[in-house]
Amino acid sequence: IQLQTFEVPLQGEGECALILNGPGRSSHFDYSLNLLRGSSQNYNGPNTCITYDAVNAAYLDARKRIRITQPHADWKAEDVATVGELLLDISFTLARTYGLNYEEIEKGLPLIDTSKTLIREICPPYLSNVECRAGKYRRFDGLCTNLEHPTWGATNTPFTRLLGPVYADGLQAPRIGVSGRDLPLSRVVSRTMHPDEGFHDHAGTVMIIAWGQFMDHDYTLQGTPLDPVDKNDPEDCCGRPPHLKHPYCNEIYIPEDDFFFKLFKVNCINFVRTFPAVRPGCRLGSKVPFNTLTGIIDGNTVYGVHDHHARKLRTGQAGLLRMYPAFEHFGLKDLLPLKLDIPDEGCTRHNKSMFCFEAGEIRVNEQLVLTCMHTLMAREHNTIARGLAEVNPHWDDETLFQEARRITIAIIQHITYNEFLPILLGKDVMEKFGLLLQKDGYWDGYDPNINPGVIDAFASAAFRFGHSLLPTAVERWSKAHKFISSKRLSDLIRRPHDLFRAGIFDEYVMGLMNQVAQAMDDSITQEVTNHLFKKVGARHGVDLVSFNMQRGREFGLPGYMEYRKFCGLPWSERFEDLFGAMPNETVRKYTSLFEHPSDVDLWSGGVSEKPLPGSMLGPTFACIIATQFSYSRRGDRFWYELPNQPSSFTPEQLQEIRKMRLARIICDNTDLIDTIQLYPMVLPDHEINPRVPCKSGIIPNIDLTKWAEFPTEHTFPLNDILGK
Numbered sequence: 001i002q003l004q005t006f007e008v009p010l011q012g013e014g015e016c017a018l019i020l021n022g023p024g025r026s027s028h029f030d031y032s033l034n035l036l037r038g039s040s041q042n043y044n045g046p047n048t049c050i051t052y053d054a055v056n057a058a059y060l061d062a063r064k065r066i067r068i069t070q071p072h073a074d075w076k077a078e079d080v081a082t083v084g085e086l087l088l089d090i091s092f093t094l095a096r097t098y099g100l101n102y103e104e105i106e107k108g109l110p111l112i113d114t115s116k117t118l119i120r121e122i123c124p125p126y127l128s129n130v131e132c133r134a135g136k137y138r139r140f141d142g143l144c145t146n147l148e149h150p151t152w153g154a155t156n157t158p159f160t161r162l163l164g165p166v167y168a169d170g171l172q173a174p175r176i177g178v179s180g181r182d183l184p185l186s187r188v189v190s191r192t193m194h195p196d197e198g199f200h201d202h203a204g205t206v207m208i209i210a211w212g213q214f215m216d217h218d219y220t221l222q223g224t225p226l227d228p229v230d231k232n233d234p235e236d237c238c239g240r241p242p243h244l245k246h247p248y249c250n251e252i253y254i255p256e257d258d259f260f261f262k263l264f265k266v267n268c269i270n271f272v273r274t275f276p277a278v279r280p281g282c283r284l285g286s287k288v289p290f291n292t293l294t295g296i297i298d299g300n301t302v303y304g305v306h307d308h309h310a311r312k313l314r315t316g317q318a319g320l321l322r323m324y325p326a327f328e329h330f331g332l333k334d335l336l337p338l339k340l341d342i343p344d345e346g347c348t349r350h351n352k353s354m355f356c357f358e359a360g361e362i363r364v365n366e367q368l369v370l371t372c373m374h375t376l377m378a379r380e381h382n383t384i385a386r387g388l389a390e391v392n393p394h395w396d397d398e399t400l401f402q403e404a405r406r407i408t409i410a411i412i413q414h415i416t417y418n419e420f421l422p423i424l425l426g427k428d429v430m431e432k433f434g435l436l437l438q439k440d441g442y443w444d445g446y447d448p449n450i451n452p453g454v455i456d457a458f459a460s461a462a463f464r465f466g467h468s469l470l471p472t473a474v475e476r477w478s479k480a481h482k483f484i485s486s487k488r489l490s491d492l493i494r495r496p497h498d499l500f501r502a503g504i505f506d507e508y509v510m511g512l513m514n515q516v517a518q519a520m521d522d523s524i525t526q527e528v529t530n531h532l533f534k535k536v537g538a539r540h541g542v543d544l545v546s547f548n549m550q551r552g553r554e555f556g557l558p559g560y561m562e563y564r565k566f567c568g569l570p571w572s573e574r575f576e577d578l579f580g581a582m583p584n585e586t587v588r589k590y591t592s593l594f595e596h597p598s599d600v601d602l603w604s605g606g607v608s609e610k611p612l613p614g615s616m617l618g619p620t621f622a623c624i625i626a627t628q629f630s631y632s633r634r635g636d637r638f639w640y641e642l643p644n645q646p647s648s649f650t651p652e653q654l655q656e657i658r659k660m661r662l663a664r665i666i667c668d669n670t671d672l673i674d675t676i677q678l679y680p681m682v683l684p685d686h687e688i689n690p691r692v693p694c695k696s697g698i699i700p701n702i703d704l705t706k707w708a709e710f711p712t713e714h715t716f717p718l719n720d721i722l723g724k
């Protein structure tokens with residue numbers, strides 16, 4: 001394929017926007033246009049020419065069908081989607097008119113410089129002309145993380161593709177089998193391959209799940225249509241005639257013989273597809289879903305992705321975040337502020353006087369354990385802001401806020417690479433992908449050629465590994481490390497209301513550190529495969545595992561085998577070659593379910609693999625997740641270990657951040673917890689992970705005097721400042 005773009009001004013009458021190898025594919029459109037002009041330039045030549053006029057005509061035609069919205073500022077996901085739909089429509093017209101093949105759609109269409117077409121009049125400004133200045137603090141929306149490529153890692157930009165998509169129609173229709181026939185229903189894969197068998201991990205605690213999901217919500221939230229009133233997933237798919245369905249419906253069908261759902265006569269689960277993205281520069285091509293969060297580790301969970309959201313979360317004084325002083329009269333720490341606007345969004349309420357919580361990320365109430373993590377980190381921001389105010393009393397609200405934010409983000413990055421990833425990936429994978437942190441000195445690894453944005457296969461499959469670890473019940477433990485009681489997971493999903501009981505926050509946090517997680521395997525608790533998002537009084541919910549499969553297919557993710565190949569593992573045409581990579585029984589079940597090994601869904605194959613030595617994950621998920629975290633570090637100009645950036649910490653400050661442990665955050669931001677294991681994501685162990693008193697000094701604290709603008713001779717750690 002020989003592709004070429006032409007540098008021509010907007011009109012470019014008859015000019016080629018894209019030349020494709022091989023004659024005779026000029027369209028009826030070009031033919032009539034050229035007859036009109038008395039030219040035969042683009043017809044019957046040695047190559048096929050897609051003219052700028054053809055692109056403009058497709059654009060004008062699409063505008064008749066699609067209404068676009070163009071806000072002056074703050075593009076919301078639904079606004080971006082209208083432009084995405086328009087671009088997809090134009091791509092569709094061109095693909096059909098010129099009979100484009102896979103390569104031409106994937107590699108050719110994006111080469112057309114749409115800034116020379118009418119498309120430029122509707123291209124969102126944040127995707128076409130952003131001027132960046134290198135500053136000390138990150139923008140909330142992630143723009144300008146990379147100065148040359150301002151949109152890399154920014155909110156509302158496309159997921160990056162690790163492998164080219166596989167759409168049934170080449171442009172946007174969900175994947176089908178390699179034979180051209182349908183894949184087995186997502187629910188059938190879920191119930192056959194991922195039953196609830198309940199094995200436990202040997203050492204990992206529920207804190208891995210908590211940190212993992214908290215991290216995921218720093219990173220990825222696919223843009224999907226939402227109900228205009230309560231902002232939850234729309235429920236207008238199942239049982240509706242086609243003309244009354246939501247246009248994004250891709251419902252999950254349930255066979256009549258389903259052992260669980262047949263009890264409730266449920267034969268369909270509502271599911272909507274993701275919005276199509278707008279590529280930077282409004283380029284054409286097949287559908288790419290987009291990420292509404294910033295694809296970098298920058299505390300979206302704590303601060304949100306827009307200035308106005310961050311402003312709403314702040315008190316406007318002393319750099320502090322707003323909190324809800326529910327237990328002030330008991331002298332206990334505050335909870336997150338209440339979610340008073342659109343209170344039903346992501347929240348199941350038994351009555352109208354019940355509320356969930358508000359934080360930087362909308363899914364804060366998805367399950368109580370996650371709410372606990374949000375609470376801990378919002379409290380930590382305030383702990384740091386207060387500490388900074390002590391050492392720099394002259395700093396105003398903005399400086400205190402931004403400095404506390406910068407440190408909190410650095411701590412999140414540090415804990416993720418220092419405590420979470422080593423357990424998840426193991427040392428060998430960490431080493432192989434260059435993820436090991438430096439113990440001292442700067443790490444000079446920023447690479448401006450790396451896009452830190454989130455990879456499609458990471459968001460829609462690999463990082464969903466956490467769904468396998470979910471427990472059936474969440475435990476509460478006392479500060480003396482004794483089990484108190486447990487509650488079904490499904491009763492805590494979108495129901496964080498237990499936290500309104502004084503003292504219970506600490507008990508849940510103690511539970512996180514003492515309860516062992518489920519094993520990372522193909523077995524998934526029914527709490528999420530049958531009871532997810534159960535409504536008040538209902539006896540069934542929906543199925544998260546079916547969602548994972550349906551999502552991967554509608555993202556156009558190639559099958560599991562293609563990712564094995566990408567990761568340097570043997571590709572095979574035969575199911576038998578998977579023996580050894582996963583349990584024999586699993587391979588046998590795949591054989592009975594799928595026609596070809598390439599049809600197996602990535603999420604399903606990934607969780608089924610046997611883990612690598614020293615890792616929780618099998619080789620395919622380990623490779624995809626490690627690739628993502630490598631990009632997240634090397635592609636982030638604000639990464640906390642970097643030298644020579646306006647955002648760089650001093651060497652002394654960097655050493656302080658390196659001291660921080662999740663255990664210290666828990667000690668400082670809970671009420672009564674006074675002993676804790678050094679690494680809360682691993683079960684306590686006398687020798688390798690002993691419990692120590694919070695006050696013992698074995699769990700060090702950050703010394704904020706290193707941030708003093710006018711240093712004094714005396715240095716004292718944060719605990720002294722806060723009088724703890």
Ligand code: HEM
Nearest residue numbers: 209212213216220221222367459463464466467493547551
């Ligand atoms: C009770 C706990 C959890 C619940 C109820 C839950 C629920 C969900 C739901 C409903 C989705 C959207 C599915 C879709 O429409 O495609 C989702 C996506 C996801 N989940 Fe979970 N999840 C939980 C825990 C976790 C954990 C522990 C992790 C990782 C360690 C995780 C990682 C992800 C990721 C990466 C996505 C994709 C996010 C996006 O890009 O939109 N989840 N989860």
